[in-house]
Amino acid sequence: MDYLSYWSLQERPFENNKNVSFFYPGHDHIEALERLLYIVKDGNMHFGLLTGEVGAGKSMILNQFMQKLQNNDQYLPMFLANGNMDCKDIMCEIIYRLNRKGAMSRSRREILCKMTKYEVASKFNDLLETKVTKPGKLMVIIIDEAQQLSEETLIELKNLTNLGSYDKNSITIILAGQPELADHVCSMPAIDQRVGLRYHLPYLNEESVSEYLDYRLRAAGNNNAEVFPSDAKEVIYDYTGGTPREINRICKLALDRSYSLGQKTVSSNVVRSIASDIFSQNAMVG
Numbered sequence: 001m002d003y004l005s006y007w008s009l010q011e012r013p014f015e016n017n018k019n020v021s022f023f024y025p026g027h028d029h030i031e032a033l034e035r036l037l038y039i040v041k042d043g044n045m046h047f048g049l050l051t052g053e054v055g056a057g058k059s060m061i062l063n064q065f066m067q068k069l070q071n072n073d074q075y076l077p078m079f080l081a082n083g084n085m086d087c088k089d090i091m092c093e094i095i096y097r098l099n100r101k102g103a104m105s106r107s108r109r110e111i112l113c114k115m116t117k118y119e120v121a122s123k124f125n126d127l128l129e130t131k132v133t134k135p136g137k138l139m140v141i142i143i144d145e146a147q148q149l150s151e152e153t154l155i156e157l158k159n160l161t162n163l164g165s166y167d168k169n170s171i172t173i174i175l176a177g178q179p180e181l182a183d184h185v186c187s188m189p190a191i192d193q194r195v196g197l198r199y200h201l202p203y204l205n206e207e208s209v210s211e212y213l214d215y216r217l218r219a220a221g222n223n224n225a226e227v228f229p230s231d232a233k234e235v236i237y238d239y240t241g242g243t244p245r246e247i248n249r250i251c252k253l254a255l256d257r258s259y260s261l262g263q264k265t266v267s268s269n270v271v272r273s274i275a276s277d278i279f280s281q282n283a284m285v286g
Contacts, residue, residue: 006259007222015252040075049181050174051198065174077139078093083145140173206242208242209240
């Protein structure tokens with residue numbers, strides 16, 4: 001019997017990927033998503049801010065957020081995976097994406113990147129007017145790892161949120177990143193005062209860890225079996241502190257080992273052994 005059949009699964013439940021089928025609808029995750037959706041629905045809130053510790057689940061929330069925007073033709077979402085860019089780079093990337101289905105070849109993209117900041121801004125404004133402002137849409141620029149953005153870039157991004165018609169902005173920017181992003185923004189009153197809503201995503205509590213495990217298993221196809229007994233769940237919480245990324249890593253290996261041992265549930269001893277190995281290796285690397 002193969003791994004999936006053994007655990008009554010249709011797919012592996014603890015992969016760290018972008019599959020929104022595994023979006024855990026816990027209280028804090030739903031609250032974060034609803035705040036992001038409220039910001040874009042309002043359309044005139046300039047900036048939204050989502051922060052959280054490493055591995056807390058920000059990326060999955062942003063993926064779910066992106067999917068909802070893509071399913072609504074009122075919005076034109078632009079997701080940038082990291083903040084290691086200046087404002088000119090950001091505008092160049094967006095211009096390229098807006099023209100990708102048209103005449104923007106790789107060589108023309110290289111020409112674009114060699115233009116002055118003024119020339120790029122002018123081209124960006126023209127495209128924004130044609131593809132966003134006139135059709136009455138909202139461009140939503142989502143920047144992950146935004147703690148990397150410089151003060152100069154944040155100021156220039158603030159200026160982009162002023163673009164639009166007399167009664168409606170054409171751009172809303174969502175900044176997502178690690179906790180230092182909040183401090184970075186707070187140190188800049190001109191930016192901080194433009195943040196319409198903000199949310200800090202905490203780690204899962206012990207009850208939520210149990211719900212998270214059961215949800216991921218159901219999403220992967222297992223609707224019946226108790227794969228992780230309560231004592232195993234307690235050990236998972238103790239070692240991970242409720243960090244979804246670490247939970248996924250331990251549970252993926254625990255399912256593999258339990259399958260190889262022929263065990264029908266994942267014992268606390270298996271979890272403890274795997275977690276001990278992982279975190280002792282982390283300590284040696286650190």
